[in-house]
Amino acid sequence: MNLTISAQRVIALCREKAISYRHGYIDIAHLLVALLEVENDAISELIKEIGADPTEIKNRFEQLLKTDKGEENARKGSLPLTKKAERVLEIAKLEAKAFSKINPPIVDTIHLMLAILKRADDIRWADIGDSKVTYDSFLIVAVNHWDKNSVYDHIYPFEQENSTSSWKQWLKKAFGI
Numbered sequence: 001m002n003l004t005i006s007a008q009r010v011i012a013l014c015r016e017k018a019i020s021y022r023h024g025y026i027d028i029a030h031l032l033v034a035l036l037e038v039e040n041d042a043i044s045e046l047i048k049e050i051g052a053d054p055t056e057i058k059n060r061f062e063q064l065l066k067t068d069k070g071e072e073n074a075r076k077g078s079l080p081l082t083k084k085a086e087r088v089l090e091i092a093k094l095e096a097k098a099f100s101k102i103n104p105p106i107v108d109t110i111h112l113m114l115a116i117l118k119r120a121d122d123i124r125w126a127d128i129g130d131s132k133v134t135y136d137s138f139l140i141v142a143v144n145h146w147d148k149n150s151v152y153d154h155i156y157p158f159e160q161e162n163s164t165s166s167w168k169q170w171l172k173k174a175f176g177i
Contacts, residue, residue, distance in 0.1 A: 001093055002106040006041045010034045010109055018079050021065050027082045028123045029061050032116055036061075041109050046141045052130035060128045084122045091115035110142045 003011065014034035018026045035043050036058035044054040081089070092115035096105035117135040120126065 002104055004106055004108045006038060006109045007107050007112060009038050009041075010112060013037060015079055017065070021068065023065070023068060024079065025082050025085075026079050027085050028088050028116060028119065029065050031085060031088060031112065032123065033058055033061050033065065035109055035113055035116070038109065042145055043109050043113050046110070046113075046138060046145060047130075047133055049141045050132050050137050052132045057128075057130055057133070061123075064124070064128055084119065087122075088112070088115045088119055091118055110145070113138060114142065 010031065011034075014026055014030040017030045017033055017037075018024075021030075023030070035041075036047075036054050047054040047057065089112075092107050092111040093105070095111040095114045095118075096107040099111075100106065114135060116123065117125070117133070117138055120129065120135070123129075
């Protein structure tokens with residue numbers, strides 16, 4: 001799986017977030033908070049374009065993460081992904097494939113956000129998120145963004161895919177699982 005530099009930063013940051021909350025796992029909420037925290041990325045701007053406040057959404061999900069007390073001895077090494085987080089990453093890869101003009105597709109932060117919104121029920125988006133930000137509303141502003149800015153201008157692949165690499169191998173390299 002190939003990731004843009006921004007998507008790589010999100011993956012690294014979500015791991016740091018999980019460790020900072022003393023969680024022994026990486027879940028969708030960690031991915032979302034990391035997405036909204038990465039500087040110089042389009043996600044917050046696209047959410048603002050929809051009419052929502054990305055900082056408020058981030059704060060709400062950080063509060064959710066704080067309610068999980070974590071573990072006294074949370075691992076600092078490899079952290080497993082929850083099944084739901086694994087599914088979000090799989091969907092992000094499919095989103096990238098659906099919109100990509102290149103092969104193999106390159107996953108960007110926009111694909112990650114689309115995948116999270118596609119699995120909104122898994123993170124209680126209806127209760128905590130913003131009702132203006134849906135998969136459809138985000139997709140519309142994302143397509144407009146892609147028309148104006150090539151998402152693939154500054155690509156640095158996390159891993160070059162070949163015919164023998166698999167999604168599970170990528171997860172092992174990315175998250176040490």
